[in-house]
Amino acid sequence: MNKTDKYFENKRKCMFQEWYPTFKQVTFSSTIIPLPKIFIDYLNSDHFVSNEQEFPQYRNDDPEFLDDESWSTPRRSTIVDSKYYQSYGSDSDSDSDDSDDSNDDDKKKNSRIIKESEFQHLLDEIKSIITKYGGYVLPKLNWSAPKDATFMNAFCTLKCSTPTDVFLLLKSSDFINHDLAQFETNEQDDDLTITPYVLVLRKWQNLTESMEFRCFVKDKKLLGISQRDTSTYYSFLKDKKESIQESIESFFNQNIKDKFSQDSYTFDAYVTKENKVWLIDFNPIHPSTDSLLFDWEEFFPELIVDDEESTPISEQDKLKLIQDLEFRLIENREGIRPNLAMESRLPMDLKDSSQSSAINDLLEKFKDKLQ
Amino acid sequence: MASVKAKPNLLPQDIATLNVNELNPLTPYVISRQATINIGTIGHVAHGKSTVVKAISGVQTVRFTSEFKRNITIKLGYANAKIFKCDNQECPRPGCYKSYRSNTEDSPNCERPGCGGKMHLLRHVSFVDCPGHDVLMATMLNGAAVMDAALLLIAGNESCPQPQTSEHIAAIEIMNLKNIIILQNKIDLVKEAAAQEQYGQILKFIQGTIAEGCPIIPISAQMKYNIDVICEYIVKKIPIPPRDFTSDPRMIVIRSFDVNKPGSRVDELKGGVAGGSILKGVLKIGDEIEVRPGVISKELDGKMKCSPIFSKIVSLFAEENELQYAVPGGLIGVGTKIDPTLCRADRLVGQVLGSVGKLPEIFTTLEVNFFLLRRLLGVKSEGDKQNKVKKLSKDDTLMVNIGSTSTGCRVIAVKHDLAKLALLTPVCTQEGEKIALSRRVDKNWRLIGWGEIQRGMSEKA
Numbered sequence: 001m002n003k004t005d006k007y008f009e010n011k012r013k014c015m016f017q018e019w020y021p022t023f024k025q026v027t028f029s030s031t032i033i034p035l036p037k038i039f040i041d042y043l044n045s046d047h048f049v050s051n052e053q054e055f056p057q058y059r060n061d062d063p064e065f066l067d068d069e070s071w072s073t074p075r076r077s078t079i080v081d082s083k084y085y086q087s088y089g090s091d092s093d094s095d096s097d098d099s100d101d102s103n104d105d106d107k108k109k110n111s112r113i114i115k116e117s118e119f120q121h122l123l124d125e126i127k128s129i130i131t132k133y134g135g136y137v138l139p140k141l142n143w144s145a146p147k148d149a150t151f152m153n154a155f156c157t158l159k160c161s162t163p164t165d166v167f168l169l170l171k172s173s174d175f176i177n178h179d180l181a182q183f184e185t186n187e188q189d190d191d192l193t194i195t196p197y198v199l200v201l202r203k204w205q206n207l208t209e210s211m212e213f214r215c216f217v218k219d220k221k222l223l224g225i226s227q228r229d230t231s232t233y234y235s236f237l238k239d240k241k242e243s244i245q246e247s248i249e250s251f252f253n254q255n256i257k258d259k260f261s262q263d264s265y266t267f268d269a270y271v272t273k274e275n276k277v278w279l280i281d282f283n284p285i286h287p288s289t290d291s292l293l294f295d296w297e298e299f300f301p302e303l304i305v306d307d308e309e310s311t312p313i314s315e316q317d318k319l320k321l322i323q324d325l326e327f328r329l330i331e332n333r334e335g336i337r338p339n340l341a342m343e344s345r346l347p348m349d350l351k352d353s354s355q356s357s358a359i360n361d362l363l364e365k366f367k368d369k370l371q
Numbered sequence: 372m373a374s375v376k377a378k379p380n381l382l383p384q385d386i387a388t389l390n391v392n393e394l395n396p397l398t399p400y401v402i403s404r405q406a407t408i409n410i411g412t413i414g415h416v417a418h419g420k421s422t423v424v425k426a427i428s429g430v431q432t433v434r435f436t437s438e439f440k441r442n443i444t445i446k447l448g449y450a451n452a453k454i455f456k457c458d459n460q461e462c463p464r465p466g467c468y469k470s471y472r473s474n475t476e477d478s479p480n481c482e483r484p485g486c487g488g489k490m491h492l493l494r495h496v497s498f499v500d501c502p503g504h505d506v507l508m509a510t511m512l513n514g515a516a517v518m519d520a521a522l523l524l525i526a527g528n529e530s531c532p533q534p535q536t537s538e539h540i541a542a543i544e545i546m547n548l549k550n551i552i553i554l555q556n557k558i559d560l561v562k563e564a565a566a567q568e569q570y571g572q573i574l575k576f577i578q579g580t581i582a583e584g585c586p587i588i589p590i591s592a593q594m595k596y597n598i599d600v601i602c603e604y605i606v607k608k609i610p611i612p613p614r615d616f617t618s619d620p621r622m623i624v625i626r627s628f629d630v631n632k633p634g635s636r637v638d639e640l641k642g643g644v645a646g647g648s649i650l651k652g653v654l655k656i657g658d659e660i661e662v663r664p665g666v667i668s669k670e671l672d673g674k675m676k677c678s679p680i681f682s683k684i685v686s687l688f689a690e691e692n693e694l695q696y697a698v699p700g701g702l703i704g705v706g707t708k709i710d711p712t713l714c715r716a717d718r719l720v721g722q723v724l725g726s727v728g729k730l731p732e733i734f735t736t737l738e739v740n741f742f743l744l745r746r747l748l749g750v751k752s753e754g755d756k757q758n759k760v761k762k763l764s765k766d767d768t769l770m771v772n773i774g775s776t777s778t779g780c781r782v783i784a785v786k787h788d789l790a791k792l793a794l795l796t797p798v799c800t801q802e803g804e805k806i807a808l809s810r811r812v813d814k815n816w817r818l819i820g821w822g823e824i825q826r827g828m829s830e831k832a
Contacts, residue, residue: 048811049766050781056675056795058735059831065736066791068765068784072825074740085820086743086760088787110813149772152779154667154675154795156718161669168768168779169797177814208633209716229716236632273634331692336626336646336702337449345777347770347809347818349748 011182011284014260015142019282026255027279030202031129038191039122039199043180048171051116054164056154068261094291101231116167118191122199126163129201136204139166142197143283151345159204166201178288209220210234211271212280213247218264218299222252225327226292228268233333244271244337246328251277264300293328295319381506385693391653394616394698399492403477405689406451406497406701407607408612409517410605411548413539414524419556422512422592423496423524427601428452429472449702450498451690454744455601457481459488468602473690498522519612520550523582527589530561531572544581548610551585552601553577559591589645614699619729619782620652622703623775624662627719629711642685642707643714645724649703652725655696658684660705661727663799677735677830679799681727721776723799731801734827736783738791739806741822748818760810760819763790770816772807773798773824789825802826 012018064070116123132139138145138158149172150156153155153165160166170176181198209229216224225248227237237244248269256267260282266289268280283289286301297304297319382403392769414420424430427740430450448453451473462483469490471479480487499518521543523631525531544549553573558566566589577583586604590597607829626646635641645662654660686706687694697703705724713719723730763769771792779795804824809816 020714044814046813048812050768051766052781052783055781055793056669057673058675058797060678060735060828062828062832064739065795065828066783068786068791072738074789074825081741084744086745086762093443150717151777152795154669156667156796157716158718169769171811172770172779172816174815206616206712206715208629208631209634210630231626232628232630234630234632236630240632241431259794273632336704345770346772346816347807348815349818 007284007286008110010262010265011143013287014265014282014284015198016140016281017142017202018197019260020200022259023255023279024275026251027281028202029133029203030200031132033122033125033129033199033201034194035194035197036119036122036191037185037189037193038114039119040180040185040195040197041112041191042116042119042167043170043176045112045114046110047113050168054116056165057292077247116163123163126166126199126201130163133201133203136161137166137201138204139169140200140202141170141179142200143177144173144175144179144303146170146176148175149173155269160342166199166222183194189369207270210237213244213248213269213271214266214283214290215252215269216291216294216299217252217256220257220263222249222257222325223299223322224325226294227329228292230330231337233330235333237329238331241327241329243275245325247271247275247277248323255279293330294326298322380478381474381692382477386655386657386695389653389655389696391616394653396611396614396698397494399477399597401698402453402492402495404495404692404694405497405697405703406494407614407698408494408519408609409700410496410498410609411518411521411546412498412500413521413542414554414556415526415533415535418524418526419592420500420524422589423522423554423556424450426592426595428498449500451701452496452498453477453492454478454494454496454605455490456493456606457483457486457488458491459486462486462488463583465597465603466600467537467601468606470598470602474692485562489540495700496605518546518548520552520605520609520706521546521548523551523553524556525553525569525573527555527558527566527569531569532576535633535733536576536794540580540582549755551582552604552608553582553585553587555582555587555589556592558589559596569698604649615651616653616698617652618708619726620649620654621645621723621725621730622649622654622657622705624719625702625721625775627714628716629642629715631711633774638768641711642682643709643711643719644706644716645709645719645722646702646704647724649697649699651699653696653698654684654703654705656684656687656694659727660684660707660724661730662722662724663730664722664733664797667796676732679733680709680713721774721778721796721798731799732825732827732829733797733799735794735797735830736828737794737798737806738781738825738827739790739792739822740825741788741790741808741820743808743820744818747812763808767810769819770809772809773800773804774798790822797830800824800827 020027020030020032060066077214112306136332140146145158146169147158149169150158152168153159154171158169160169183238212228214226214228215222225245248271251269256279266283266285266286268283270278270280272278299320299322382400384400384404392652394401399546399709401407412420412424420676428450429761431451452470453473453475454468454470457467459481462481470480473495477492478489481490494784523539525536526533555566555569555573570587573587577585586608588597588600588604624645624647628644630644631641660682662680662682664677667675667677670676684705687697688704689697689701741763743763744760746760763782763785765782769780769782771778771780771794776798778798780792783791783793802824805821807821808819810819
């Protein structure tokens with residue numbers, strides 16, 4: 001259990017398996033699979049290979065291209081610094097620096113090599129659920145879907161048609177990592193021991209992003225609704241604002257308010273063209289939940305921690321506490337904005353350049369090829 | 372905000388009389404509506420980067436919360452601004468220079484009391500957050516300058532250099548930016564002597580770097596002090612970039628969406644919208660376009676299939692301004708007749724949009740000549756085995772960045788420094804292009820090396 005996180009209890013109650021049985025009727029069809037330790041080890045392991053049969057394949061008419069016999073002659077237009085780059089002798093595959101790679105860190109937790117066939121039962125179960133849901137599912141763990149890893153999906157979405165599609169997404173996602181850091185698994189446990197983790201497979205829905213809303217609840221009172229895709233202006237939302245708000249409010253009063261175990265939380269809702277509301281999921285009042293068009297301070301000023309880094313703020317600059325339901329939309333067309341979530345499509349080395357010296361290093365080492 | 376339609380004071384664009392050979396980045400019909408010069412803003416967020424961009428462009432930047440804190444991290448995107456000069460000869464500099472939002476009419480009145488002059492539009496610039504990792508990656512891979520100039524921000528109330536500053540200079544060097552303006556921000560918080568001293572430190576620091584000799588302007592973005600000087604320098608010191616307006620147009624898609632009201636009738640349905648930056652050429656309303664690789668689908672036999680999308684441009688816009696034609700510079704929105712459901716939720720990100728039949732090939736498998744780092748970047752300790760980059764082997768699952776595209780791949784075969792990679796999503800690219808390779812290490816994607824495309828295999832027709 002995550003002891004350092006004081007909001008953990010609230011977070012725990014927002015786990016899929018905690019709320020799904022109660023809200024089954026008002027959310028998308030889903031199946032929960034409790035996960036054995038071996039699968040968690042598999043997700044945690046750096047060992048990441050895909051087998052030929054399962055990896056998505058395109059038709060080709062040049063089988064030669066795919067074998068390991070026919071190779072082109074490298075252009076050799078680039079010479080790199082051997083201080084930084086591995087070298088490849090013409091008749092030896094081995095590089096002195098690299099010869100001892102495989103054995104010594106095998107014991108380390110995240111280098112355990114697990115083949116997919118070692119959890120065949122789970123594989124079969126995933127397959128049959130995919131079939132049950134008509135061929136396509138969306139995967140997630142206790143809290144998160146691997147939304148940051150859509151580049152690891154042939155359709156560039158979370159749409160999965162095989163267990164391999166599911167594994168590729170889960171193993172590539174930082175959001176999934178975040179979930180996997182919430183509970184410790186016991187190293188001594190048997191591979192088949194069931195962990196607190198679950199794999200959730202939901203029937204694939206091609207939702208319209210514009211109709212997803214995040215709702216903020218404090219002390220059982222619905223206080224805020226925010227457009228979920230905050231990077232886009234949808235001109236039609238303004239006219240529908242009132243009816244969407246009414247639908248969400250009545251949905252909340254009838255289906256959520258007195259049924260959810262917590263008093264303060266957020267939930268995501270999807271509103272259909274007939275103004276019917278579906279529950280997508282719950283999220284905790286937690287720094288890791290995106291407050292979108294609101295500031296947490298507007299709902300929970302008591303949670304805000306001022307630290308040394310923050311400049312002192314005057315009374316009048318403090319944000320007003322929200323006491324009655326407020327519905328926020330992007331109201332101006334400001335043109336194309338980059339989707340900042342796309343950062344996850346780049347290696348970590350490039351993500352946090354302002355904070356580390358990795359960037360210098362990188363630039364130094366890449367210089368050769370730029371000349 | 373007023374209705375988006377009300378833009379009577381922008382110059383009308385007319386495709387019928389358009390001659391692309393006569394266009395340049397200062398053509399009034401172009402800059403009335405869209406930015407043509409890209410300026411990177413480089414500096415630490417805490418040094419007031421977003422305040423500077425807001426002071427010049429009037430655009431509020433997006434805020435993102437990661438913790439229950441005030442003064443949360445501010446991430447920038449793009450913001451466009453028009454820069455004007457008063458036409459009254461008597462109007463003193465630098466106050467005669469002024470910047471306004473991108474949707475401002477082309478000749479507003481001078482704000483100086485009693486001046487009576489009209490402001491004359493000189494430039495339309497797009498500020499891009501830098502190093503902006505995508506920009507850096509694209510530059511590193513292609514060597515092309517994405518930015519035309521940079522504003523480098525230094526906090527006036529801290530000593531120089533701060534640790535980040537040398538990294539920022541390094542980034543400027545790699546981006547090959549020769550036109551730099553250094554801004555000594557928060558000058559209102561320090562005494563004049565301290566500002567002078569820091570000015571000396573900066574001069575010393577940039578000696579021998581790419582930034583040597585560049586102007587240093589003391590400003591206060593908060594108090595809007597010397598913003599007019601920045602404008603004057605942008606006009607006078609940043610040369611007009613050469614642009615290719617005559618080639619077949621090509622745009623990298625960075626956003627795509629479906630803007631329809633759910634349940635709209637077929638006849639009122641709007642086509643999908645793609646947003647991105649034009650690399651070359653001019654896109655015009657009515658143009659027949661192709662998007663590659665297009666739609667990815669799964670066949671009954673389990674094989675994947677990709678089908679390029681053919682469509683037509685029905686609208687163009689830059690920020691709030693509607694366009695008849697769009698040139699390279701800033702971010703452009705392209706309204707099409709593409710089935711909107713194909714554009715939902717950024718599904719077309721990384722794809723290439725351009726004239727029919729004129730785009731590079733679509734490859735599903737690549738053969739690359741690769742170079743692996745010995746160690747992961749940014750790791751100082753030599754002895755640490757964990758940070759050694761392991762060789763590529765068959766079946767490895769990697770992330771590849773090709774131009775602005777990211778996708779997964781499986782290593783099919785390796786021989787010496789050659790590898791064959793099966794791509795998860797086909798990529799529109801060409802032989803000779805550079806790619807970056809990353810592997811999952813300690814549960815993070817880490818850069819392990821790069822490669823050059825030797826040859827690619829297309830899908831069987």
